[in-house]
Amino acid sequence: MAYARKVFDQIPDPPNVALWNAMFKGYAQNESYREVLVLFGNMKSLDVMPNCFTFPIVLKSCGKINAYVEGQEVQCVAIKGGFRADPFVGTTLIDMYAGGGAVIEAYKVFGEMVERNVVAWTSMISGYILCRDMVSARRLFDLAPERDVVLWNTMVSGYIELGEMVAARKLFDEMPNRDVMSWNTVLNGYANNGDVEACERLFEEMPERNIFSWNGLTGGYAQNGKFFEVMETFKRMLIEGNVLPNDVTLVITLSACSRLGAPDLGKWVHAYAEINGYKGNLYIGNALIDMYAKCGIIENAVDVFKSMARKDLITWNTIINGIAMHGHGSDAVNLFCEMKNAGETPDGITFIGILSACTHMGLVEDGFSYFQSMVDDYSIVPQIEHYGCMVDLFARAGLLDQAIEFVRKMPMEADAVIWAALLGACRIYKNIELAEVAFDQLIKLEPKNHSNFVMLSNIYGDLGRWKDVARLKVAMRDTGLRKLPGCSLIEVNDSVVEFYSLDERHSEREEIYRALRGLTKSLRSFEYLPDLMEHEQGG
DNA sequence: CTAGGGTTAG
Numbered sequence: 379m380a381y382a383r384k385v386f387d388q389i390p391d392p393p394n395v396a397l398w399n400a401m402f403k404g405y406a407q408n409e410s411y412r413e414v415l416v417l418f419g420n421m422k423s424l425d426v427m428p429n430c431f432t433f434p435i436v437l438k439s440c441g442k443i444n445a446y447v448e449g450q451e452v453q454c455v456a457i458k459g460g461f462r463a464d465p466f467v468g469t470t471l472i473d474m475y476a477g478g479g480a481v482i483e484a485y486k487v488f489g490e491m492v493e494r495n496v497v498a499w500t501s502m503i504s505g506y507i508l509c510r511d512m513v514s515a516r517r518l519f520d521l522a523p524e525r526d527v528v529l530w531n532t533m534v535s536g537y538i539e540l541g542e543m544v545a546a547r548k549l550f551d552e553m554p555n556r557d558v559m560s561w562n563t564v565l566n567g568y569a570n571n572g573d574v575e576a577c578e579r580l581f582e583e584m585p586e587r588n589i590f591s592w593n594g595l596t597g598g599y600a601q602n603g604k605f606f607e608v609m610e611t612f613k614r615m616l617i618e619g620n621v622l623p624n625d626v627t628l629v630i631t632l633s634a635c636s637r638l639g640a641p642d643l644g645k646w647v648h649a650y651a652e653i654n655g656y657k658g659n660l661y662i663g664n665a666l667i668d669m670y671a672k673c674g675i676i677e678n679a680v681d682v683f684k685s686m687a688r689k690d691l692i693t694w695n696t697i698i699n700g701i702a703m704h705g706h707g708s709d710a711v712n713l714f715c716e717m718k719n720a721g722e723t724p725d726g727i728t729f730i731g732i733l734s735a736c737t738h739m740g741l742v743e744d745g746f747s748y749f750q751s752m753v754d755d756y757s758i759v760p761q762i763e764h765y766g767c768m769v770d771l772f773a774r775a776g777l778l779d780q781a782i783e784f785v786r787k788m789p790m791e792a793d794a795v796i797w798a799a800l801l802g803a804c805r806i807y808k809n810i811e812l813a814e815v816a817f818d819q820l821i822k823l824e825p826k827n828h829s830n831f832v833m834l835s836n837i838y839g840d841l842g843r844w845k846d847v848a849r850l851k852v853a854m855r856d857t858g859l860r861k862l863p864g865c866s867l868i869e870v871n872d873s874v875v876e877f878y879s880l881d882e883r884h885s886e887r888e889e890i891y892r893a894l895r896g897l898t899k900s901l902r903s904f905e906y907l908p909d910l911m912e913h914e915q916g917g
Numbered sequence: 918c919t920a921g922g923g924t925t926a927g
Contacts (some may be wrong), residue, residue: 389927395918396918397918398918399918399919400918402918403918403919419927429918429919430918430919431918432918432919432920434918434919434920435918435919435921437920438919440923461921464919464920465920466919466920467919467920468920469919469920469921470920472920472921473920473921493920495920496921497920497921498920498921499921500920500921500922501920501921502921503921504921504922526921527922528921529921529922530922531922531923532921532922534922535922535923557922558923559922559923560922561925562924563923566923566924569924589924589925590923590924591924592924593923593924593925594923594924596924597924597925600925624924624925625925626924626926626927627924628927629925630924630925630926632925632926633925633926647923661925661926662926663926664925664926665925665926665927667926667927668927673925690923690926691927692926692927693927696927697927699927700927720921727927728927729925730927762924764921789925792921843920868922891921
C-alpha cells in the first residue's frame with residue numbers, strides 16, 4: 379500500500395473516482411479502515427464526486443471500526459449524491475447498522491429500500507440473528523419473495539448459533555437445494571454441540587466434501603476430546619487425497635499431537651507445513667510451539683518461537699507457559715519482560731504462566747507481587763485459576779497458613795484443583811489437620827475421584843497411621859469407588875497406543891511382556907531397587 | 918472499482 383500510495387500521490391490533477399476507489403479497496407483489503415475514511419475525506423475536499431462503487435467500500439470500513447457517526451455522514455453523502463435507491467449501498471448500510479447492534483436503524487434502511495433483492499433480505503435477516511432475535515429473522519424469512527441457498531444457509535446457521543440444533547436440522551431437511559456449505563454448516567453445528575456421532579453420520583452422508591468438511595469433522599473430534607480420531611482422520615484425508623490439508627487442518631492435528639503426546643506426527647506436520655507454504659503462518663507457529671512444549675521437546679518450541687517474524691499474544695503466552703511447565707522459571711520471567719518490550723499486553727493466561735514459574739522456583743514474594751501487578755497495572759480480574767496458582771505458590775513453599783488464608787479471602791468458592799493442591803502440599807509438610815479439611819472439601823466436590831482417597835491415605839501412611847489407611851480403604855469400598863487404571867500413551871509407528879498396568883489388549887502383548895520381564899531382570903542385576911515409598915499409586 | 922454464508926492456536 380505504501381508504494382501504491384506513492385504513485386497515487388504523484389498523479390497530476392485530482393485523480394478520477396476509479397483511482398480513488400482503487401485506493402479505498404487497497405486500504406480495506408489491508409485492514410487499514412481508518413485510512414479509508416481519511417482518504418474519503420481528502421476526496422471530498424477535492425470535490426471529486428463519489429460513485430456507486432465508492433459507498434459500499436467506505437461504509438464497510440466504517441462498520442469494521444465501529445465508526446457509526448462517520449458512517450451516518452457517508453450515508454448522507456450517498457443520499458445527496460442520488461444513491462438512495464442503489465441496492466448495493468442499501469445492503470452495506472444494513473450490514474453496518476446491524477453489525478453495530480442498531481437493528482432498528484438497519485430495518486429503517488431496509489424498509490426504505492426501493493428495490494429489495496434476496497441479498498438485502500439476507501442481510502436484514504442476518505442482522506436479526508446477530509441480535510439473537512430468531513423470531514423476527516424467521517418472520518422475514520417466511521415473508522421473503524425469493525429464497526436462495528445463501529439465505530437458507532443463513533437461517534440454518536442462525537438456529538445453530540442459538541443452540542437450536544433440532545430446528546436447524548428441520549430447516550436443513552426442508553431445503554430445496556443444498557450446497558457443500560449447507561452440509562458443512564450442519565456438520566459444524568453438531569461438532570460444536572458435542573454430538574460427535576451425528577457429526578460422523580452426516581460426514582459419511584455428504585454428497586461432496588471440501589476442506590471445510592474435513593476440518594469440521596476433525597475439529598469436532600478435537601473439541602470433544604477424541605484426539606485419536608483426529609489423527610486417524612488426518613491420515614484418512616491424506617490417503618483419500620481428494621482434498622489437501624490446509625493451515626486449519628494442520629493446526630487441529632497439531633493440537634491433537636499436543637494432547638496425545640505424539641511428537642513424531644507433530645514433526646511430520648511441521649515438515650509438511652514448511653514444504654507447503656505455511657512457513658510464516660501465525661496459527662501454525664503457535665500450534666507448533668504448544669505441540670513441542672507439551673511433547674517435552676522444549677528446544678524445538680523455542681526454535682519455532684525464535685523463527686517467527688510475526689508474534690501475537692497467544693505466541694507469547696504459549697512459549698511462556700511452555701517454558702514455565704518445563705521448570706525454567708527464570709527464562710519464563712525473562713520472556714515476560716521481552717513480551718512487554720515488544721509492545722504486547724499480557725492477559726490473564728500470561729499471568730498463569732508467570733505465577734506457576736514463580737511457584738516452581740519457590741519465589742513466593744515475586745509471585746505475590748506479580749499477582750498484585752496483574753490487578754493494579756493491568757486491571758485483570760483474577761479468575762479461580764489465578765487464586766489456584768497463589769494457593770499452590772504458598773502451599774508448595776510450606777506457607778500453609780497463608781495458603782488457607784488465601785482460600786478464605788477468595789471472592790469465589792475454592793474448587794477441587796485448589797483443595798487438591800493443598801492436600802498435595804500437606805503430604806510434603808506433614809500437616810494432617812489441614813489435610814483432613816482439604817479432603818472433606820474434596821469428597822464433597824468430587825465424590826467419585828479415587829485419587830483424593832489415595833492422597834490422604836498416603837499422608838496417613840507416611841505418619842505410620844495404618845489404622846486410618848485401613849479405615850479409608852473401607853470408606854472407599856463403601857462408596858463403591860473403584861480405582862481407574864492410570865493409562866499412558868506412547869507413539870509407535872505413526873500412531874498412538876494407550877496402555878495401562880497389566881493391560882492385555884495389545885496384539886503383541888506376549889512379546890511386550892517378555893521384553894518387560896527381561897528389562898526388569900537386568901535392572902535387578904544392576905541392583906536397582908524400585909521405589910517402595912509409594913503405598914499406592916494415584917490416578 | 919461495489920452488497921449476503923464456513924473451520925483453527927495459548
